[in-house]
Amino acid sequence: xxKIKEYIEKYDTIIIHGHIRPDGDCIGTQYGLYYLIKDNxxxxxxxxxxxxxxxxxxxxxxxxxxxxxFQDALSICVDCATSDRLSDTRVNLAKEYIKIDHHIPVxxxxxxxxxxxxxxxxxxxxxxxYMMYRNEWELSKEAAQALxxxxxxxxxxxxxxxxxxxxxxxxxxxxxxxxxxxxxxxxLSVESLNTLKLKGHILSNFKMTDxxxxxxxxxxxxxxxxxxSYEDAAAQVSTIxxxxxxxxxxxxxxxxEEEIRVRLRSRGPxxxxxxxxxxxxxxxxxxxATLYNWDELEGxxxxxxxxxxxxxxxx
Numbered sequence: 001x002x003k004i005k006e007y008i009e010k011y012d013t014i015i016i017h018g019h020i021r022p023d024g025d026c027i028g029t030q031y032g033l034y035y036l037i038k039d040n041x042x043x044x045x046x047x048x049x050x051x052x053x054x055x056x057x058x059x060x061x062x063x064x065x066x067x068x069x070f071q072d073a074l075s076i077c078v079d080c081a082t083s084d085r086l087s088d089t090r091v092n093l094a095k096e097y098i099k100i101d102h103h104i105p106v107x108x109x110x111x112x113x114x115x116x117x118x119x120x121x122x123x124x125x126x127x128x129x130y131m132m133y134r135n136e137w138e139l140s141k142e143a144a145q146a147l148x149x150x151x152x153x154x155x156x157x158x159x160x161x162x163x164x165x166x167x168x169x170x171x172x173x174x175x176x177x178x179x180x181x182x183x184x185x186x187x188l189s190v191e192s193l194n195t196l197k198l199k200g201h202i203l204s205n206f207k208m209t210d211x212x213x214x215x216x217x218x219x220x221x222x223x224x225x226x227x228x229s230y231e232d233a234a235a236q237v238s239t240i241x242x243x244x245x246x247x248x249x250x251x252x253x254x255x256x257e258e259e260i261r262v263r264l265r266s267r268g269p270x271x272x273x274x275x276x277x278x279x280x281x282x283x284x285x286x287x288x289a290t291l292y293n294w295d296e297l298e299g300x301x302x303x304x305x306x307x308x309x310x311x312x313x314x315x
Contacts, residue, residue, distance in 0.1 A: 001132050004114055007098055008037060011044070011074035015065060015094065018050045019080040020087045021231070024188075026079040027056045028150020029100075029122040033078065034060075035143035036130055045069075050087035055231050056153070058187045059146050062087075070094045079122035081281065082107040100125060104272060106281055117283075120162035123150025127170040134173075144177035149184060156238070161267075162285065195236075198226040202239045202251075209305035211312065214246040217297070219254045230255065237263040248308050252297060262289040262300070269311040274303055 008014065016033055018026040030048050037046050047069060052061040070090060075097035080086050081104065091097040091110070099110040102119040119125050127147050130139050151171060155163050158171075175181070191199075206216040216239070223233045230253065237251035247268040254260045262278065264271050266285045275281050278300060280289030291297060 001114070001129050003112055004098070004100065004129060005133065007074055007076075007096070007112065008041070011072075011095075013045045013047075013069060013073040015047045015049055015069060015073050015075045017075055017077040017080070017086050017088050017091060017097075018048075018062065019085045020051060021234070022051055022053045022056075022062075022087065024053070024056045024153025025121045025123055025150040027053050027059050027062070028146045028148070028153070029078040029126055030062060030146075031060045032123055032126050032143050032147035032150060033076065033100075035140055035146060036126065036137070039140045039143060040137045053231060054229055055235065056149065059149055064088055067093065074098070076100060077110060078126075079103075081105065083109040103282060104284075118164065118166075120160060120164070120167055121151045121154035123147040123154070124167055124170050127151070127174060128166070131170070131173055139173075139177045141178035141180075144174040144179050145184065148174040148179045149188070152184070153188065160285065162283065192228070192232075194227045195232050198223075198228055198233065199236060199239050201226070202236055206240050208243070208246060209301060209308070211305050211309040212246045212248070213301065213304040213308050214240045214243050214249040215252065215301065215304075216240055216250075217252040217254075217294075220256070223253070234261070234263055237265060241265060246308075247311065248304055250304065252291065254294075258292050260291040260294065260297075262291060264289060264304075269307050271304075271307070274300075274307055277303070 016030045018030050034046050034048050047065045048062045049065040050062045070093035073094045075091045075094035077099045096111045098112040101115045102122045104117055105115050116125055130137055202216045208214045218233055234253055240249050248266045251263045252260055264275055264287045270284045272282050272284055272287045275287035275289040278289035282288050
């Protein structure tokens with residue numbers, strides 16, 4: 001973390017990158033770091049680049065920055081294990097770029113990497129960066145709210161077993177900085193009527209394998225028929241997360257004829273190795289993968305079912 005601080009203090013222009021299809025932790029980390037730098041180094045020019053997220057837009061809406069800004073700048077890439085998943089891949093235009101992440105290392109890109117796989121959210125890492133220098137740094141309410149949203153969304157409201165005592169310590173620090181829990185809960189909990197109808201569709205049509213792998217599939221036509229965004233559709237992986245005797249579950253979401261994104265989750269078995277077989281990866285209990293056509297679905301389901309079978313037989 002001393003090295004991260006050195007990089008921040010070295011550059012007058014800093015550009016903060018996130019990953020494609022950003023989630024709450026990605027946006028929360030980007031904006032939390034943005035405010036942390038601006039609050040303590042007001043003379044610096046700090047920019048957030050990349051894609052936006054409607055679900056988390058109350059924190060902020062990133063937009064691609066002009067190419068001229070990269071000259072003599074530092075790019076900081078957050079919450080992204082591989083450089084090809086950055087929503088703005090122009091990091092090589094910056095004078096230097098570094099990586100701050102909490103995913104299992106796959107691509108050691110950048111001039112410097114800080115990766116802590118024990119942190120359940122990248123926003124926790126940024127919070128701990130502040131905590132290390134809290135005697136000389138200030139933490140504004142804006143920074144704290146962004147970081148709190150990042151932590152709470154990437155931990156399933158503190159339910160995932162990746163949560164540790166450091167997570168609650170970080171959350172307490174953010175609360176002391178003025179986080180409005182009621183405001184955040186209202187923003188994260190409200191769903192549209194169309195989303196609720198989609199949730200009902202998933203509950204009526206999901207499938208379970210013999211050994212306890214639960215999964216749902218959504219085609220482009222189905223997503224469009226419910227009038228919801230792909231972001232809202234992808235979030236429905238949690239809809240089948242509480243089925244008894246199903247420790248692994250997934251949502252297969254068709255983005256195009258050649259891309260079916262898989263959101264894979266677990267309450268027990270390690271699943272990132274399975275995701276890596278299908279052009280993905282991630283955490284031991286929360287990973288993503290990609291199928292290139294629906295013909296690959298059967299093989300994925302078989303392997304997931306075998307994974308659950310081995311897990312249960314070993315218990």
